[in-house]
Amino acid sequence: MATLSDVALRAGVSVSAVSRVLSDAPEARVSPQTRERIRAAARELNYRPNFAGRALKFSRTDVIALVAPDLTNAFLTELVLGVEEEAARCGYMLLLGRSEDLKPGGEMVSRLVGEGRVDGMLVQVGDTSRLEDLQELVDADLPVVFINSVEAGHASGVVLDDERGAGMATQHLLELGHRDIGLLGGLPHTWTARRRRAGFLATMRAAGVPAARNWMTTLGYTAQQGRDALRRVMTRPAAPTALVVANVNAAIGALQEARRLGLDVPGDLSVVAVHDAWTAENTWPPLTAVKMPMHQLGQAAVRALYNRLHALPVEDHVVADPAPRLMLRESTRFLSAP
Amino acid sequence: MATLSDVALRAGVSVSAVSRVLSDAPEARVSPQTRERIRAAARELNYRPNFAGRALKFSRTDVIALVAPDLTNAFLTELVLGVEEEAARCGYMLLLGRSEDLKPGGEMVSRLVGEGRVDGMLVQVGDTSRLEDLQELVDADLPVVFINSVEAGHASGVVLDDERGAGMATQHLLELGHRDIGLLGGLPHTWTARRRRAGFLATMRAAGVPAARNWMTTLGYTAQQGRDALRRVMTRPAAPTALVVANVNAAIGALQEARRLGLDVPGDLSVVAVHDAWTAENTWPPLTAVKMPMHQLGQAAVRALYNRLHALPVEDHVVADPAPRLMLRESTRFLSAP
């Protein structure tokens, strides 16, 4: 690869002149003809500024890490797209982190950041991580932004309006006339699960409808956990007529298990999920879901990190725009007369 | 962050001594006590070797790029896992590339490689890319390994045994007594689609069963395209009793469209997909599929790149181990008597 001095040699000028021209230094007083000579030489040699050289000089790589337990999870599609888009806009490249390496005391984080491989990082912990594991990371005051993973309002996190999302799903069922409504929720130690549960409970309470503890599970967000949860709730003597499922993957599992049990959805049971994904369109029946602004969440996360790295005030911690939106498909229906 | 000279200062030695010790230079003759002093100083200062410094020195970053049109696609899950695993083993970190940036003449590639941001890259093109766009990239002789994207046997690509996979799917249907078998294939200009089609045709021919052109589509690998393809094939006057679908996402769409048309799967129609994914377990009925060794494909891709970068001979271009495996679920059945 051609270096600055290669270009300088070919243009018959000094490296500093080349540097000034090629990096468009604002107050570089360079004569038009040398400027053109330099430009030409650079073009002919196909010059590219060396990344390591710049990084060393600036102590900055313009690379940020994206750490998530499972990037291929369908419900992260929009999130990742949002992150990629905003990262590109902010001039960042994305390094992939394996979140399993997140466990032992933030070793990866300190490597990535400590070695100067990345300027900062975005972390989305799955529902498998324990809060305690994160705490020291949070406290370490590293350039890290958590995505829907930690307490809202914490300095270094962006979150969804999970309460509102779950509330909307619940409200939808209430408006369909359901009163016996269950909640298949996420693991109890995760923030998202707590907030969605809170949204569910608040909406039920506001409607004056009691929420039966027997119809609420905290099994998790995978399809298998959704299957298990549905079986647990629907094989009781008294079963609900509708379910809010706190995650789209779990809802897909729940739908399948319902069929296995001979339950007709939405005839016998209405199901609405929090989170949308392309997979929700392809279930049978197609799954009604509350679409959360994942794209914007991704963008907000990158922007938060950007602001953090540039000592700017962070704008919004909770992403409420656009608001969660009900994607009405075919897994919910008016409560039929008993 | 602490630098080498910080450590040297604290240990009361020179930077080179520190460098030697901390990078375990093999023939570094350093007295045990200074060695220990250096180690201690480094520990106390929480020293981490600076990435940019090393990269500049070695002209090597130990970072490789992973470029794919849609990393969140469920059928890539295993691939990505394999890549991550092997990359970690080879000491590589992964940079995310957006494959949409791949289009205009390999601009991204030359940036990534030309600026020395990555040592090489892994490219999985979706079925949307045209072969021509890739050609110049292939010809450019850059450190690029294509994943199931270009002609088998090409120096810089690893591929699945797509023919075999499609053949196994076809064979499965034949063994169930089906003779009227269709193929919902990928876009005709892609290699994977061609190879799977070839495998389908070869197996049909070997069984002495004619393949009806009317029952073969080349619409693509998305769920929507699967829906369209199924409708096209199954609304003809004479319809097949079984379908091979060349991709799991398309098969999921096909399954859904079949239901919409009032077709019972597998009663009226058997469906088998090439490629497996977790989503195949959650369709209704659960989708029978041929599981391709995606994990190993990912590993092989990284190894191929590693070998390429270290001037070693590349081992295997087509990943045949383990062989494709039929995941027998519930979307296929014996041909019922007419």
Next chain:
DNA sequence: GTGAAAGCGCTAACAT
């Protein structure tokens, strides 16, 4: 308007 030189953090060849 242009060039020389220092220095970012690191390694390795070459002193001592």
Next chain:
DNA sequence: ATGTTAGCGCTTTCAC
């Protein structure tokens, strides 16, 4: 056994 130094590619201050 340890230290000095040059240089990887780049930017920037300071001279001229």
